Structure formats: structure tokens, C-alpha cells
Amino acid sequence: MRRALPALFAALGLASAATAQPAKTGPAFEETKYGVLPAPKDGKKGPTSVSQYTLINKNNLVLKCIDYGAIITELHVPDKDGKFADVVLGFDKLEGYLGGHPYFGSNAGRCANRIANAKFQLEGKEYKLFANNDPHTLHGGKEGFDKKVWQGKATLTATGPSVTFKRTSPDGEEGYPGALAVEITYTLTDNNELVVDYRATTNKTTICNLAHHSYFNLAGHNAGDIKGHEVQIAAKNYTPADGTLIPTGKIEPVAGTAFDFTKAKTIGSDLEKAGGKPVGFDLNYVLDKGTTKRPELAARVVDPKSGRVLEVLSTEPGLQFYTGNFLDGSNKGKAGVAYKQYNGFCMEPQKFPNSVNTPEWKDKSDVVLKPGDTYKQTTVYQFSVAK
Ligand code: GLA
Numbered sequence: 001m002r003r004a005l006p007a008l009f010a011a012l013g014l015a016s017a018a019t020a021q022p023a024k025t026g027p028a029f030e031e032t033k034y035g036v037l038p039a040p041k042d043g044k045k046g047p048t049s050v051s052q053y054t055l056i057n058k059n060n061l062v063l064k065c066i067d068y069g070a071i072i073t074e075l076h077v078p079d080k081d082g083k084f085a086d087v088v089l090g091f092d093k094l095e096g097y098l099g100g101h102p103y104f105g106s107n108a109g110r111c112a113n114r115i116a117n118a119k120f121q122l123e124g125k126e127y128k129l130f131a132n133n134d135p136h137t138l139h140g141g142k143e144g145f146d147k148k149v150w151q152g153k154a155t156l157t158a159t160g161p162s163v164t165f166k167r168t169s170p171d172g173e174e175g176y177p178g179a180l181a182v183e184i185t186y187t188l189t190d191n192n193e194l195v196v197d198y199r200a201t202t203n204k205t206t207i208c209n210l211a212h213h214s215y216f217n218l219a220g221h222n223a224g225d226i227k228g229h230e231v232q233i234a235a236k237n238y239t240p241a242d243g244t245l246i247p248t249g250k251i252e253p254v255a256g257t258a259f260d261f262t263k264a265k266t267i268g269s270d271l272e273k274a275g276g277k278p279v280g281f282d283l284n285y286v287l288d289k290g291t292t293k294r295p296e297l298a299a300r301v302v303d304p305k306s307g308r309v310l311e312v313l314s315t316e317p318g319l320q321f322y323t324g325n326f327l328d329g330s331n332k333g334k335a336g337v338a339y340k341q342y343n344g345f346c347m348e349p350q351k352f353p354n355s356v357n358t359p360e361w362k363d364k365s366d367v368v369l370k371p372g373d374t375y376k377q378t379t380v381y382q383f384s385v386a387k
Helices: 006-011 094-098
Strands: 028-036 049-056 062-066 072-078 084-086 106-108 119-122 125-128 151-156 161-169 180-188 193-202 211-213 230-233 282-286 296-302 308-314 318-322 346-350 375-385
Touching: 028 094, 028 151, 028 161, 049 151, 049 161, 049 180, 062 180, 230 318, 296 318, 296 346, 308 346, 346 375
Parallel strands: none
Antiparallel strands: 028 049, 049 062, 062 072, 072 084, 106 211, 119 125, 151 161, 161 180, 180 193, 193 375, 211 346, 230 296, 282 318, 296 308, 308 375, 318 346
């Protein structure tokens, strides 16, 4: 059942990061106009209008997302006192997303993370990609899934309001073989979960590895750094990488390294020791659970001040944990906030980076998708408060 809710959503005061406990309004959804894309230079097609979908669950959590990039633009969740804050980094307007940004709220694809030297071989043929992270390909290439317009449709499901974005990536797009039909579904459940479901099928053998790339700050998108957040990751091993973040192909224990989050510790405690250029956490964990049919616990993050807790569950074998090391204040986000280094973190369940060029990982992390098979991923971002 669809409800027209402009007045109620306005009453929620969603423009500010911290909002008072709103009146009961959910579960519901609404589609509104968000912006207009500039006309393409070839002059063939007119301007495309971009929609925003607002989902509100029975506890009044609010998720906003747009059909440009299927990007999550806002996510309002309560703290231990029931006070709401928008816990994801992003922009107020479409122009922000068009102006260049490090994948805020996006879905990385068709192949998330890095592909070494922007090339791979499949069934004896070499495919060349765009080296947007010179000399490598990152998160899909020059124009990844984050820069495409998707076809959105919202519904009210038994578990909560939901929106599905569909798009077929044409054969040869960004150099990848096969037309890949992709569906991205966000459901904001009445259990305070953001469930991200991915499905994809192809008409030729290709590679597919999708990853959700929201930057979270459990104190609020405008609350400064996340060094005080406590993180626990269900992984005894990780994939060490070279200076350009391409894994060496080895799988090594985290024990005795700064990367050990098997017991909860703050992000700040070993941040300097994590090294890297720029310094910070930006690595793939080999989740102890491996690939699973149902989402299982990958990580738990607590902001002790607000009491907000985020648990990440996924079907995927890997988890890229990234602490916003590249943020440098140049992105002026919502309400004009300049996002600086460590102002947000990403928990990106996925297959291991550069799997297509790492045959020794075939049994653990296979990114090849064949016609007749369906790529499936479910990742759950579960919100609660510390007791
Ligand atoms: C990923 C990568 C990082 C960085 C960000 C985008 O999370 O692991 O190295 O490229 O995306 O800035």
C-alpha cells in the first residue's frame, strides 16, 4: 500500500543530521523528483529526470536513495535515547553526486575493488579495461554502476518498504564481456535492518562482483572522525596487498598485526600502525565463515557515545574495511559539511580483490559468471543500540 507522505516527511525534519523522535508514520514509501541530469553531449537524448525514493519502517527509520547510481543518500537511525541522526555521508543535491566523489552510498560494479593492470583473461581471451586507478581498474572503471541511471520501483513488502533498481549493463560496457542484467534491492525492515540484495545474470561468460559502498559514521555524517568507533571483524585472516592495494595472492593471519579486529578495538587504536598511503585501514578480510547461502555475521561496529550499533552480515567470503583514508575535505557534503580523512568507514562485503587474476582463490572467491547461472549476494546492515 502506497501512501502519499510529503507533509509527514517534511514534519520529520530530515534535512538536518540530528532529528527528534518523529511521530509514527511508517511503514511507507514515497517517490519524489530529485534532480535532472544534464543533456548528453551527443544531443541524441533529452535530459533525464532523477527520482528519490524515501522508505520509512515501522520504527520511523528512514532510508533515502536515488535512481542515479542506485545511491543511498540518507539513512536516519536512532541512538540510545531515541534521537535520530543521518549516519551516511553524501550530498543534498544531485550536483554533488555528478561532481566527482569517492563512491558515497554507491554500489561498486560490475567488478568491485581493484583489477590489476586493468586486464584479465577469460576463456582464453584477454579483456582490457579502463585504468581509473592507474595502472589498475577500480570499482567498475571509468563509468561504473555508480554513474548509471537505474530503473527504480518501490513496494511495501511483508518485512518493510523496499525499492528495486534494475539495469542491463550492455555487452562490452567498460570492456567487460556479456550483457549483465542486474537488480539491486534495498529493504528497510521493521527489524531496523538495511538489507541489500544483488542479483545478476549474463548472456556470455563474464565477471561479476558487486559491493555496497556507503560511508557510515554512527555518530552522524557530520560528527567528525570515527576513530572512537569500536570494531570487531569475524576474520582471522586477510589478503596482504602491495603498495597499490593489489593482493599478493597470499592469505595470512591477522594475529600480531594492526589488522587484528578479532576482538573489539577502536579504529583509532592501531590506525597509525595500519600504514598505507594515505595511512589507514583499507584491506580485504577473509571472513571465517567463507561463502554462505544465508547472510552471516562479518563485523560489528559500536559508537560508544551515541550507543548506535551496526552489525554487518553477508553471504560473501570477503570484507573490504576502509576508513575513509582518501577523504581530504574536498567533498562538501550534506549541509555543507567538508568530509575529512576518517570521517566515515565502509564495510564492503564482496569477493576478494583481483580474484579474476588470482587462480589460487578459485574455490574461495570465484567472480566468473556464466549464462544460466545467477549471481546472488545478500548483505544486511543491522542497526540497534548498545545495552
Ligand atoms: C574502496 C577502496 C579504497 C578507495 C575507496 C574509494 O573502498 O578499497 O582504496 O579506493 O574505495 O575512494
